[in-house]
Every structure is written in C-alpha cells, then in structure tokens.
Amino acid sequence: MSSTTKPSTIAQVIDAANQVILGKDTQIRLALSCLLARGHLLIEDLPGVGKTTLAHTLARLLGLQFSRIQFTSDMLPADVIGISIYDRERSDFRFLPGALFSQVLLADEINRATPKTQSALLEAMEERQVTTDGQTRALPEPFFVIATQNPSSQIGTFALPESQLDRFLLRIELGYPDHAAERALLEGGGRREQLPTLSACFSPDQLIPLQREAAAVHVSPALLDYVQALVEATRASAQFVHGLSPRAALALLAAARAWAFIDGRAMVLPEDVQAVLPGVAAHRLRLANSASHARAEDIVKLIRAVAVS
C-alpha cells in the first residue's frame, strides 16, 4: 500500500464513523489507534450512549468479521470459547467454535460475567489462541476485542481485577453527546439502522500491513525521555496506589505510535503521548484516597506536572 493512500483510507474510516456516531471524533480515533496498535479496547459508560454502535461501526468499516457476546452472570467459559461435542457419524469429538473465533469481538457488559468466564476471555485476548481438550487453536488475525462495561457501581456486576484491566490497551468513555450532536441524532433517528448500509473501506489483509507500519513510527530518544518521565511521575506520585508498569509504558508507546500514524506523521510527538495517556493510564492507576480508578482530570494534572523534553 502506498503511503499516499494509507492516511486517506484511515481518514475515510474516521469520516464514515463520524457520520454514524456524532461528535465523538476523539473516541473514534482512540478506538482506531487501539486497533492499529494490536490492542484491545474497553469502553466504559452508561447504557445507551453508543458503545455497541461504535464497535459495530468499526468492524463494518474495516471489513472485519464481527460477532457479539452479551455477557450474563450465568455464562460459562465454553459459551465464549466453544465446545467439543461427540459426532456419531465420525465417532469423534468435533469442536464447535464459540463467538471468540471472530476478527472483531464485541464483549458486551463484560463485568456482568463471573470471574471465571471473564478470565477465559482475557486469557484468549492475551495469548491470541485458545487451548481446549489439549488442543491449541489460533484465533483469527486480526483479533480485536471491544469490551464494554457499565460503571462498576451498578448492582450485580463483577469488577475486573487490576491484572485483567491491564490486558486492555485503552479504555475510553463515550459520555453524553453534546447539544448539537444529540439534536442531529434526534432529528435523524437511531443510528443502528444505518449500519447495514455502511460499506467497508478496507479488506482484512490490508489491516495487518497498516498495523506493522504503525508499529514502525519513529520514536526519538527525546520522546522516550518524556515517556519515562511520565511513567516515573506516576510512580513517584502520592496520588496513586501504584505507578504504571513497564507493560503499561510499552502500551503507552504503542498507542502513541498508532495515534501519530493516524495523524499521518512519521514520528511520535509528546502531543500523541498526551492524547492517548488518559486512555492508557486511567484504568491502570488506582487513586490512593478513593477506591476508584484515576479520572481524566487526574491524568491531565499528571500531564501538566511533567515537562516535555
């Protein structure tokens, strides 16, 4: 793929997504960065703000095979992964793949599932393969999980533990639409109906080279200094229980690269790091003085405390 078509196709995806989900440009870009950085996305917000629509839209625009699991508290790992059943004709067990075997998996309301089911999914996300009945099966490539969850203060949920939150490269919040966007939504009717009409801008085999290119965006020593300064600041700060892990630092760099790539730049700037930092860091940092995770304003405070180098 030539370098001139690549930013324009990405721009097309963003434009088309903006037609469906109004006024959420940043979130769309973050979601796309997450995908390009080969990470998984966690969307956390109240029901009805368009989480599912966003996931569905991205899958369609990128021409990826999409499946969806609605998690409930009585779900079992086999419901996600798949099950082996006995085939009489062949006198053998046959594996029936679960919803996991798709390119884009929307795991809706993941915090409604029991920890056992959650961890089955998260294992698969990390390993990009599933082992059942002593047999290892690779998941399709690309494999992208968009999980949604309701804020954990709601009744009947199982909050994801820290270690599992860490598996998500980015966590974003959608929030209410602004005034104008909501008006347009009300005037134009629900957006779900538009989904089948969306045509793909990509074929799946175009995505993998793009991911490779995004991972090759230039990072200068000065930028690494800045990333390290940010990470060290979270560790030194009394505001957070723990600082960011080295894995989180790698995640930050990967996301920033993808963000710069979407912006059509050949190198990562501190601005890119700052743009993805709330998504990368907020769900990984627990506030010291309350039980909740860091909020966007805590991350902004962190950004303002560290000089760019």
Place this chain on the structure above:
Amino acid sequence: MARSKSAPLEPGAIPWLLAAALATAAPHAAHLPLWLSLSVGAALLWRAWLWRTDSPLPPRALLAVVALTGVAAIGWQFRTLLGRDCGVALIVFFMAMKPLEMRTRRDSTALVMLGFFLLLTHYFYSQSIVTGLWLLAATTLLVAALIRLHGGGQPARVIVRDAALLLAQSLPLMLILFLLFPRVAGPLWGLPQDAHAGLSGLSDRMSPGSLNRLIESGSIAFRVEFAGELPPQTSLYWRGPVLDDYDGLTWSVPPSGARPPATAPLIESRGKNYRYVSTLEANNQRWLLALDLPLERPAGSMLARRFETLAREPLRTRARFAFSSAPDFIANRDEDPALLLQSLRLPAQLNPRSRKLAQSWRAQFASPQQISDQALRFFAHNDFIYTLRPPLLGQNAVDDFLFATRRGFCEHYASAYVVLMRAAGVPARVVTGYQGGELNPVDGYLTVRQSDAHAWAEIWIAGRGWQRVDPTASVAPSRIERGIDAALPASDPLPALVRIDSDWLRELRNHYEAANNRWNQWVLGYNPQRQRELLSRLGFTDPDWRNMSAALATLCAIALTIVAIATLRQRQRATPAQRAWRRFCTRLKKQGMAREDWEGPLAFAARVAREKPPLATICFKAASLFAQLHYGTGTPAQLQELKDCTRRLPSSWRKIR
C-alpha cells in the same frame, strides 16, 4: 581464572588498538636498532592481517618462542637488560607482542596502559613541540581506543571527538599541575648513565677534522637575547675551551684549565658593553660560551684563568644565563709568566719549515704585532683556500698545510698561526667556540648553531694583554662577516638548515625556531625559579612546598568539582534544536505567548494560533521544524530554518501590529 571471566574482545576495537600501539611506538624508531623497528612493524602488521582475515591468533608456544628470542636479541644488542635505552626497547617490543595474544578486553586494557607508559618514555629523547603534538595525538588515540573498547561501535568521527573532548576537559587540571606542582631543580628521578650520551658540542680537544663533524650539524647550540642593540657581526666571538697544549697533532685544554685562577683575571672594557641572556642547549660540558670577553657572569659560574666562563656542573639540561660582555677589551696586561711559558711550548723536531719561517720573521721584525701581521699576510697572499674538505696531513701537519696543501678550515688556520707565533716567540693559544649567529627576525633572538663552531687565536703582547687574532678572516673574510654558508663553496657539505637559499623556507625555519624557543623558554624552562616568580606575582610572597601543595590540592578539588558538575548537568544538556526552539519560545513569550513546560510543540502552536492568529503560520512552521528535528530525523537545513523563524519573529509581529 581471570581470563575466562573477562569479556571477549570485540573485533571492531582491534584497529583502534593497533593504531594506538603504532602511534605510541613509532617515534622510537629514530633511535632503536633498525631490526627492532622492523620486527615491531611486522608484528603489528601480522596482527592487522589476522584481524582482516578473521584468523585465529598464533599458538602460545610460538609466541613464547618469539618473545624470548626478541628479549634475548635486545639483551645482546644493548649488552644489558637494564638502563634507559634497553628498557625502552623492551617496552616497545612488548607493545608489539601484546596484540598477538590479545583475546579479552582485559588484555587490550593492559595494552592501552602500556601505551600510556610508553608515551612518557619519549620525553627521554625529545621534548620539542613536534614531539609534544605527536604525543598529544597518540594520547587521543589511546583514549579513543579505550572509548571504542568500552563504548561499543560508533562512527570513528564520534569516537575521536569524544576522546578529544575528554582530553580538553583534563586541560584545566593539567595546567594546575604544570604551574603548581612543586618543582625541583634538575630531573625528578635520577637518569641512568647513558642518558647524556649523544649530546653534541665543543670538546676539550681539537685535532684536524674534529670541528668539521660539529659543523655538519645544523642543530642549535644556544640562543641569545640582547637587551638593546646587537654588537657588530664581526665581534660575535663566543668563547669556549681555550686550547694551550699541542702535541703536534691535537690541541687540548691543559689539565690546569678548569682550576680557579690564583689572581682574578683583569678585563678592561674599551668600548660599549652589551647585556644579554643566553639559553644554552644541553651539551654535557661546563663552558658557558660567553661573548668575548665577559665582564659580569651568572651567579655560580667561574671565570677561569684563560677567561672561559665555567659552570660548576656539566650542562645536562637547557638553561638560561645572564651576562654582560665587552667585545672591545684589554685582558691581563700582566700575565702569569708560567702561563706565558705554556703558550710558547711547541713539540720539538716537528714542523721544521714552519719554525724556520717564523724565526726569519722574528729576525726581520721588531714587535710581536708586526710578526703577527706578517703571518696574516702570508695567509692572505699565498692562495690559501677555505674548505670543509681539506686533504689529509702528514706527521708535520703544519708544514704540510702551510707549504703543500694550503686548503683548510678554521682549525687549520688557527693551529698553523699559533704554531708560527710560538715559533717566533710570541705567546699564543687556540681559542675554540662559536662565531657569528643569525638573528631570527620573528622573536629577535640571535641563533647560534653548531655549524657556527669556530677556532681562532690569541696572542699576548706586553702592555696590551691578550689580543684576538682570527687568521681565518684573512683567508675567508666572508666567514666572519656573513657566516659559514657564505664562505664555503657550494660543494662542501653543510646541513640544509644552515644553507637555505629560498626566502620562504628561511622564514619558515625562523618561525619554527622562534616557536620552539618560546616553548623552551616557557614550557621546558619553567623551573623552580620561574615558578617562584609566577607565584609571587599571584600573591604568594614566600611559597614553600607546604602551601604550594595546599594550593595545588585546593585547585585540583575545584577543577574536579567543576568537571563533576558539568558531567552531572550534561544529562540535561540541550541539543542545538532544543536551544533554537527555546529561543523561539522566549521570543514569543515577549509577545505574551508563554509556552507551558508540558506543552508539546504542535499543541503550543495550535494555542498560539487560537489566541494570536497572525502568528499562526510562523508558529506552526517553527513547531513542525522542531518536531522534525527533535522527535523525528531532522536535517541541518531544518535547524537553520528554525533559527530563521526566530529571526523573523519580531519583525513579522511588528508588521501586523
């Protein structure tokens, strides 16, 4: 075993190590036996070839044989394994052998340390500027080899630059140590016996041909700085050993020559006196080569009975001496009769024709002055030729010279003249020394070379004392008036440095020698006395070694602190792009747009664009240039552009206001 623990040597470091070994060993080739220089070169080449072809190192047994053979050969060559010259030869040999068993990083560190030690030994042989510069380069190379050894592969340019930077950083410390380290007179450590071999200069004996060897050397004997004007060229006679004993072949200083006189010699000046400071090169002799004849001498010297100025000890290092002299003099109107008797002695039976000639003059003329004038006329009117290549003389050397060959050099003329005078009953003696000198217009020093070596004569006339007579002047007046290169035919061998025809070459030589002189005066000549002068100028009125050591320690501590602070701050040192970007931001700040520390360049530019739209274009340009330079792979042209943005900033702002 330590070997197995040490990290293996990176092949990329080997050319650096070999180059450093070569650079440190090479200058020794000037005085090492040729076979050793060649074997050292061959060993280094062998190692370089092994490196190029990626071959294994030679087996240890072979190396052991080679090393033992080499040491044995060096021992045989020098007849010892001790002493300066042999020690240096051994170190040079080891320097070439070590690379052949260099497998680990530890081995190569040993090589570099050996190199640093070898560097010092060069100063046994030469302390000139060129040596200093070469050794500076060699030191840089050694440091570069260390950097390559421990810092991994980098472009050669970067390694050399870092090494030079390290050396530059050590400069303050070096200056402090040079200026303040308590100096002792003479060398810090005792030199072995052979240290002073090979110093050239006048000797206490003169036989036909002995001066020629000296004259064929262009090296400098001494330099003189006159306070005020120079005496005329024809009176620049620098007095060395006076030769009063003659055995028919060799003139020599009588055994009593160095003894202090019973009565102080009496020198009266008849004209202008000249003050000067002369800087003598080491010559391993005691004669201080004052201008004829000295009235005031440096403290610690002695005026011998034949007016030679003698130092207490042979001159082993270059030294400065202040004199005042009277070229026009009357010396010892009354002379010790024993001395006069000595100056009439001739070997019996030798040179009958000369004696006969002299006796005929004695009968003919009444006064010694007339006899002398007759002798000079004899030289002037009988087709004598001045040449450095005289034919060999027989047993009656003076007869052969005066009546047969008639070709000779100053020593022949002086010798023949004195023999004639003594035969005619006039007390006479041979004086050797230097005549003339060349003024270096660059620094105003008069340079006297070994090639200015000369021999002349003195006769004693009652009531008028000792008088200088230069028979060479009547044969080749130009020798006295214009120097030796003017007097000799072009075919005679003279050092190239002395006989220079081209103007620019002469000028180049003058500049080089002036620089060398300054180096000698201020660097090599920085002795305890100069150190005291400097310290008293700095406010230490009575420096002793205690407060000097204290000052040294304090200044070293300060220098090290500065280096430490600089090193610690280096971590935050800004790149040129960062400095340019900061200047741009400072300029913008004056316009009311201050960049926050946490703001990235493009975010800042976007904010400026929102708040001060007229500045948007230039800010975006500068920001993206800085982003390219600092976070991407920028080009020098972009750095220039960024600087241009800063320059354009105030004017573009004023325009829109």
